[in-house]
Amino acid sequence: MVQEVNSLSIGKQTKKLQDEFPDAYAELFEKKEEIKTFPPLPDAEHGKVVTRFPPEPNGFPHIGHAKALFINYEYAKMYSGKFILRFDDTNPAAEKLEYYDAFSKGLEWLGIKPDTVKKTSDDMEIFYDYAKKLIKAGYLYVCQCDPETVKQNRGLAKECGHRNIPAEDALQRWERMFSEFEEGDAIVRFKGDMVAANTVMRDPTMFRIVDAEHPLKGTKYRVWPTYDFVAPIEDSKDGVTHALRAKEYELRDDLYYRMLEAAKLRKPKLVEFSRLSLRGTPVSKRKIKPLVEQGLVDGWSDPRLPTLLGLRRRGILPEAIKEFVTSLGVSKSESEPTWDLLEAVNRKLVDPIAKRYFFVPDPVPLEVVDAPALQLKLKLHPDKNLGERNVATGKEFLISAKDVEALKEGDTVRLMELFNIKISRKNGEVTGKFAGMEVTASSKKIQWVTKDSMPFTVKIPGPLYIDEVYNKDSLQIVKGLAESACKSLPIGEIIQFIRFGFCRVDAPQVCILAHK
RNA sequence: GCUCCGGUGGUGUAGCCCGGUUAAGCAUUUCGGCCUUUCGAGCCGAAGAUCGCGGGUUCAAAUCCCGCCCGGAGCACCA
Numbered sequence: 001m002v003q004e005v006n007s008l009s010i011g012k013q014t015k016k017l018q019d020e021f022p023d024a025y026a027e028l029f030e031k032k033e034e035i036k037t038f039p040p041l042p043d044a045e046h047g048k049v050v051t052r053f054p055p056e057p058n059g060f061p062h063i064g065h066a067k068a069l070f071i072n073y074e075y076a077k078m079y080s081g082k083f084i085l086r087f088d089d090t091n092p093a094a095e096k097l098e099y100y101d102a103f104s105k106g107l108e109w110l111g112i113k114p115d116t117v118k119k120t121s122d123d124m125e126i127f128y129d130y131a132k133k134l135i136k137a138g139y140l141y142v143c144q145c146d147p148e149t150v151k152q153n154r155g156l157a158k159e160c161g162h163r164n165i166p167a168e169d170a171l172q173r174w175e176r177m178f179s180e181f182e183e184g185d186a187i188v189r190f191k192g193d194m195v196a197a198n199t200v201m202r203d204p205t206m207f208r209i210v211d212a213e214h215p216l217k218g219t220k221y222r223v224w225p226t227y228d229f230v231a232p233i234e235d236s237k238d239g240v241t242h243a244l245r246a247k248e249y250e251l252r253d254d255l256y257y258r259m260l261e262a263a264k265l266r267k268p269k270l271v272e273f274s275r276l277s278l279r280g281t282p283v284s285k286r287k288i289k290p291l292v293e294q295g296l297v298d299g300w301s302d303p304r305l306p307t308l309l310g311l312r313r314r315g316i317l318p319e320a321i322k323e324f325v326t327s328l329g330v331s332k333s334e335s336e337p338t339w340d341l342l343e344a345v346n347r348k349l350v351d352p353i354a355k356r357y358f359f360v361p362d363p364v365p366l367e368v369v370d371a372p373a374l375q376l377k378l379k380l381h382p383d384k385n386l387g388e389r390n391v392a393t394g395k396e397f398l399i400s401a402k403d404v405e406a407l408k409e410g411d412t413v414r415l416m417e418l419f420n421i422k423i424s425r426k427n428g429e430v431t432g433k434f435a436g437m438e439v440t441a442s443s444k445k446i447q448w449v450t451k452d453s454m455p456f457t458v459k460i461p462g463p464l465y466i467d468e469v470y471n472k473d474s475l476q477i478v479k480g481l482a483e484s485a486c487k488s489l490p491i492g493e494i495i496q497f498i499r500f501g502f503c504r505v506d507a508p509q510v511c512i513l514a515h516k
Numbered sequence: 517g518c519u520c521c522g523g524u525g526g527u528g529u530a531g532c533c534c535g536g537u538u539a540a541g542c543a544u545u546u547c548g549g550c551c552u553u554u555c556g557a558g559c560c561g562a563a564g565a566u567c568g569c570g571g572g573u574u575c576a577a578a579u580c581c582c583g584c585c586c587g588g589a590g591c592a593c594c595a
Contacts, residue, residue, distance in 0.1 A: 039530095054595085055595090056594080056595045058594085058595080088595060090594095090595085091594060091595070093594090094594070094595085143593095147592090147593060150592095150593075151592080151593095154591080155591085183593085184593070186593090187593050188593095189593095196519090197518070197519050197520090198518095198519055198520075198590085198591085199518080199519070199590075199591040200519090200590070200591075202591090204592095205592075205593050207593085208593035209593080210593085224593095226592090226593080226594080226595085227594070227595045228595095230595095231595090246589095247520095247521070247522090247588080247589060247590095248588095248589055248590065248595095249589095249590090249595090250520060250521060250589075250590080251519070251520055251521090251589080251590050251591080252590085253520095272521085274521090274522080274588085274589095275588085275589085279527085324528095327528070327529070327543070327544095328528070328529075329528090329529060329530085331522090331529075332521060332522060333521090333522050333523065333524095333529095333588095334521090334522060334523085334587070334588050334589090335527080335528060335529085336527080336528090337527070337528050337529095337544095338526095338527055338528085338544085338545090340527080340544065340545070341527070341528060341543080341544055341545095343544095344543080344544055344545090345543095345544095347556075347557075348557075351556065351557050351558095352557080354556095356553070356554080356556095378553085379553075381553090382552095382553050382554080382556095382557085383553095383557090383558095416553055416554075417553055439552060443552090445552085445553070445554070446554095447553090447554080496554085496556070498553065498554050498556085499553090499554050499555065499556085500554090500555090501555095501556080502556080516555075516556070
C-alpha cells in the first residue's frame with residue numbers, strides 16, 4: 001500500500017488524497033490559510049470603535065488614500081464599530097464637485113460602505129459657535145498682522161500685539177471678518193506657545209477669509225476654518241474613538257489635544273501610520289498633476305498611475321488593493337514597496353477567473369505541410385470550468401518571432417493543445433512537419449494562432465520613474481495577433497494571454513497588461 | 517537649521533512596550549524540482565538578515581540605556 005502510494009508523483013499523491021480523503025486533505029492544506037489582520041487598537045472596546053476617513057475633495061483618490069481608507073475601515077469592522085466618510089471641504093478655493101463624486105465612487109469600487117457620510121462644510125455654524133466661545137474664553141484671538149509678519153514672528157518666536165487684545169474686543173473683530181475685512185486682513189489664531197520647539201504650536205491659524213465660491217455652499221460663507229480647527233471638533237463630536245491618520249500629521253497631535261481641552265470636548269485616540277509610496281511611481285497629487293498636465297500620461301486613469309482609476313484600468317482588483325495595503329500594516333516606518341507585491345496579490349485573485357487565450361506577438365508564418373485539418377474545442381481555463389472556444393486549424397499558423405528565435409531546424413516543439421511539429425526549415429518563415437499528437441515529456445510548448453486571427457494591441461505599463469529619473473519608455477506597445485475568440489471580449493474583462501500575461505481589455509482589440 | 521518619527525534578508529512585514537528553546541517567523545523575489553495548457557497558479561525544496569553603527573546594563577539584547585550615522589515628515593491665512 002505504502003509502496004503503491006509512493007510510486008505516484010507528489011502531485012498525484014496530493015490529488016488522490018484530496019479525492020479519497022478530503023478531510024485529511026483539508027486538514028493538511030486548507031487550514032493554513034492565514035487571515036491577515038491589524039494589531040489590536042489601543043483602548044478599543046468591541047462594538048464601540050468609530051473611525052473615519054476625511055479626504056479633501058480636491059483630487060482623485062489614489063492608493064495612498066486606499067491605505068488610510070482600509071486601515072480605518074478594517075479597524076471599524078474588526079471591532080464591529082462604525083466607519084465615517086467625511087469630506088473635509090473647508091478650503092473653497094480647492095474643492096471641486098467632481099471630486100466628491102470621485103471619492104464616493106472610489107469607495108464603492110473598493111467595496112467600502114460607510115455607516116455615515118458627511119461634509120465638514122455642513123457644520124459651519126457649529127464651528128462659528130465654538131469660535132465665539134473660544135475667543136470669549138481667551139483661547140483664540142483675531143490677528144491682523146499681514147501674512148508676511150505672521151510668518152516672520154513665528155520664525156522669531158515672537159508674539160504680536162493682537163494676542164493680548166481683550167476678548168470682547170476680539171469678538172468684535174471676529175464679527176468684522178464677516179463683513180468689512182478683506183481676504184488677508186485678519187485671521188483667527190489659537191493661543192499656543194510662540195516659543196514652542198514644535199512650530200505647529202506657535203499660534204496656528206484657525207480661521208481665514210476666503211472669498212472663493214464653494215462648490216456646495218456657494219458664497220454663503222467666507223470665514224473658513226482650517227484643518228486644525230475642524231479635525232478635532234469633528235472627530236470628537238462625531239464620536240470618533242480612533243483617528244488613524246498619516247504620519248505627516250504627527251506634529252499636530254499636540255495641537256489637536258489642546259484644541260479639545262480648550263473646547264472641553266472628548267479626546268479621540270490618535271494613531272499615525274507611514275505614508276505609502278510605491279517604487280517608481282509618484283503617489284501624491286502634487287507629483288501626478290504635472291504629468292497629467294504635460295500629457296506625459298493618459299489622464300488620471302493612466303494605468304501607470306496609482307490612482308484608483310489607473311489601478312482599475314490596469315486590471316488590479318479592489319480586493320488586491322485591500323490585501324496589499326493590509327499587508328503593509330500600520331507601522332510608522334517608511335518603506336517603498338514595489339509593484340510586484342501588489343501584482344503577486346492580484347495574480348492570486350485573478351488566476352482562477354481569467355479566461356485563457358492565445359496571443360502571438362510579432363507573428364511569423366508557420367506552415368505545417370502535412371498537418372491534419374482539425375476542428376477543436378479548447379478549454380478557456382486549465383482547471384476551472386470557464387467554458388470553451390472553437391478553433392479550426394489547417395496547415396497555416398502564426399507563431400511569435402521570439403519563439404522562432406529559440407528554434408533550430410530539426411527541433412520538435414508542441415503547438416500547445418494541438419500537436420507536435422518538427423521544424424524542417426527556418427528562414428523568415430518557418431516550415432515544419434507533423435510529428436504526432438501525443439504529449440511527450442519534455443516537449444516545449446508554444447502558443448499559436450491561425451490565419452483566422454485578429455490584430456491586437458497590448459499596452460505594457462512600466463515605472464514612470466527609474467531612480468528618480470523620468471522614464472520615457474514607461475509605456476510599451478506590443479502588437480500581435482489574438483485568436484478569433486477574442487473578438488467578443490467585453491471591455492473590462494480580465495483575461496490571460498497564455499505565456500504572455502494577465503491583461504484587462506481596455507478597448508476593442510486593445511488591452512493593458514496587468515502583470516505576468 | 518530646528519522639532520518629531522523611523523532604520524529587521526533584494527523588497528514588504530512579524531517580533532521590540534512585558535530582554536532568554538527561533539540567534540530571527542511570514543509574504544514577495546530569485547533559483548531548482550513536481551504537476552503536462554503556460555516563462556501563470558498550485559505543491560516541494562533552496563538561496564538570502566548576526567536585526568543602521570559603536571558603546572553600556574545583564575548570566576543573557578533585535579528587544580533596556582547612552583552616543584553617533586542614515587532616511588522621512590513638519591516648520592502654510594492647504595488638508
